[in-house]
Amino acid sequence: MNWLPIILIGLGGFLIGGVVSFWNKSRAVAVMMAVFSAGCIAGGLLWLMGQQ
Numbered sequence: 001m002n003w004l005p006i007i008l009i010g011l012g013g014f015l016i017g018g019v020v021s022f023w024n025k026s027r028a029v030a031v032m033m034a035v036f037s038a039g040c041i042a043g044g045l046l047w048l049m050g051q052q
Contacts, residue, residue, distance in 0.1 A: 002047075008047070015036055
């Protein structure tokens, strides 16, 4: 079993929590974290789909 895609999806979820936390403090940081989060989640899902 390959753990890296699962770790990427988990990291994306962790970054979503950071987006919620930073939204009222610094929108620029929140948007940057949202972009990285989407990339992590999409990359992990695409990696898992490509293994089939």
